[in-house]
Amino acid sequence: MIDSPKPKRGRPPLSVRPVTRDRILDAALEAFSERGFDGATVRQIAAKVGVSDPALYAHFKSKKEIFEALLRLAGPDLLANAGVDSASKETPMQIALPDMFGKIIATWSTPRARAFASLVLRMGPDGLGNMLQDVSTRLRPVFESWQAQGELRGDISVEVAIWQVIGPLAGLRITYLHGDASSADIAHATKLAKAHLELIAQSLTKSGSQVK
């Protein structure tokens, strides 16, 4: 009870080491994206940072809190905003669409964003699902405006049109733009995205006429 004969615990001498919240979050993103929330351990994260595990608890209250900070911080922005925000009602669809695509692919190609994609993936269906729903919702007014201006053909629903754009992107993200992706993967994804865009842009404009 009162006898602790060898009190050799405590912080050992130290040279230099700045362990910040950010470095922890980086390490956690890496760990969680590699093994999922349950598969990653606090000790693994700490090891990536280069400290012992209790050190993390000076910055975060729990493993779960680290995870949530990660979601809150990097989540919506990294994944979706980038390209979506660049699409505005004023810009003609034929110009805005390629622009949006380019920006989205660029954003998703960064290591952080790719690691984050893996992480979200591992959260189960709700993770990616909600993300896509979110993008879809935010794109809707822009597409509606394009349709009103005659740039988007009127015989297909806005929702279908959005899905034409978003759907393959989601596939690309999962297939090529994840944490382990090589630069070849990334290049390939970019190529596919561009090719997809060209085709889809045509479909969304006049198609109907040709049926004639």
Place this chain on the structure above:
Amino acid sequence: MIDSPKPKRGRPPLSVRPVTRDRILDAALEAFSERGFDGATVRQIAAKVGVSDPALYAHFKSKKEIFEALLRLAGPDLLANAGVDSASKETPMQIALPDMFGKIIATWSTPRARAFASLVLRMGPDGLGNMLQDVSTRLRPVFESWQAQGELRGDISVEVAIWQVIGPLAGLRITYLHGDASSADIAHATKLAKAHLELIAQSLTKSGSQVK
């Protein structure tokens, strides 16, 4: 002789079903799809089966082996084959494509297939990625044949064409056809898939020329 005291004909009650490999795999699929490999516990799986956890070790050597059996068994077939195999070189693209789509969506709508989708998702990028690669590979000869016969326009690469078809399907799978999907989700996915098919079929045939 004519009426034996213990008829026992027909199917026996089986109120106490024996614990078979299949029932374990069903339970494991459910557990793994809900919480991932690390999040699911052997005890949870056993509980779903209705036995105690060591009972599973009479059928499988380890948790990992259960998981792998699941992948081997249900994996490729459930996810991809269905539709892919129905696409043959003899059938014209305009007919084969909708048929394939229909079959894929139908297959993916079953509870088992949806649970499996969640599971694969949680395995990280390699899971879904490899799956799509696999489908792509098997579709290639069919598409090449279509292109040779002039059914698929020649100015786009086969790979891009395949991606046009496969990409949105992957998105749909993730967004709507997972373990927790409601029947509304499923209906919605079906609608989107059909709309997508109509547009894409046009794009893949003549597109460019007619714009003129």
Place this chain on the structure above:
Amino acid sequence: MIDSPKPKRGRPPLSVRPVTRDRILDAALEAFSERGFDGATVRQIAAKVGVSDPALYAHFKSKKEIFEALLRLAGPDLLANAGVDSASKETPMQIALPDMFGKIIATWSTPRARAFASLVLRMGPDGLGNMLQDVSTRLRPVFESWQAQGELRGDISVEVAIWQVIGPLAGLRITYLHGDASSADIAHATKLAKAHLELIAQSLTKSGSQVK
């Protein structure tokens, strides 16, 4: 995640060993009485039983539950009931009082009861306090009856009379009848208790008259 290369865990060969709830409770009583709830560790308890710590969790859900089972099981009975129940209104005080004393001391002298005394002590003031309150409450009707029959002098309150009896007992319990008590301690306590009884019995009967 899925790789556990050396699955050498599991229960090693075993000769004979019956680990029951009771043996755990005995060990826990010992540990808790020696170091208190916070000072005792689950591993210590398990070591006393001769098993590894997770083994305890097959019988109890948590450390706290072990503690509570201990309180529920041994608590009130071991500590108080013994003597108190033997005091009835029909028996004359001069006979019932020594009898009660003897029984209480005898009960409190058992190793279990003494260990339990140490445990209750370490719970803080409420532990012993409540216990004494309890005894006091249960003794009250008996004392009231004695007072009505003229066996207990009328010029002192029942409460004070009870305290005369109970108070020194509490002191004895703490001073001599705890977990570490030697047999000499116990003998000493018994002697003191008897001497106390003789004096107190006189005080409670006529005293007043003699003052005259």
Place this chain on the structure above:
Amino acid sequence: MIDSPKPKRGRPPLSVRPVTRDRILDAALEAFSERGFDGATVRQIAAKVGVSDPALYAHFKSKKEIFEALLRLAGPDLLANAGVDSASKETPMQIALPDMFGKIIATWSTPRARAFASLVLRMGPDGLGNMLQDVSTRLRPVFESWQAQGELRGDISVEVAIWQVIGPLAGLRITYLHGDASSADIAHATKLAKAHLELIAQSLTKSGSQVK
């Protein structure tokens, strides 16, 4: 010269009181009495002082040392001396005894003393036991002198006599005079103590003989 711009006379505000050993000991007494040595944490003590935990190590070498300082400082004095020292051989027993009682009760009623009682309680049997032994030892010469002078009847041993006095006090201390005691508890204890004294004083003087 006559009125200096910064008077600074009298007691300085001291709104930010310095962290002294005393304030740490106060906080520690509170913490230890509430949760015991193992249950209380250095962080809790520091929080009560209003500083961070390493600050305490500027004043004490370890948690254990704080605890021991507490025992050394407040221990024997607070608990026993008060009344005991006031009993001297010269004073007649009939006067000294009530006086002693009064002083002991008064001393034990202070918040510090009550907190300390809780603390000692939680240390296990040795804590209170040793304390009572100590008091008993120091009272012995006084009682022996009283017995020699015929004030204490000769047919009971000094030890028993001392126990008659001390025993119920120990009970009172535990039951009513602990850290959490309300003022009603304290008043009650005082009443019981006085009643006890009156009875016991008679017993210790002539008792047996006069019954006749």
Place this chain on the structure above:
DNA sequence: GATGAATGAGCGTTCATTCAT
């Protein structure tokens, strides 16, 4: 084939303590 009891490994977390500032 199934279970209860057990195990070693290891997890998330807290603790007392120390170093550098």
Place this chain on the structure above:
DNA sequence: AATGAATGAACGCTCATTCAT
């Protein structure tokens, strides 16, 4: 004199797995 950040130890508990029945 005090703090923020860090540490090794160890705690309570869960996990996958195994043995004996």
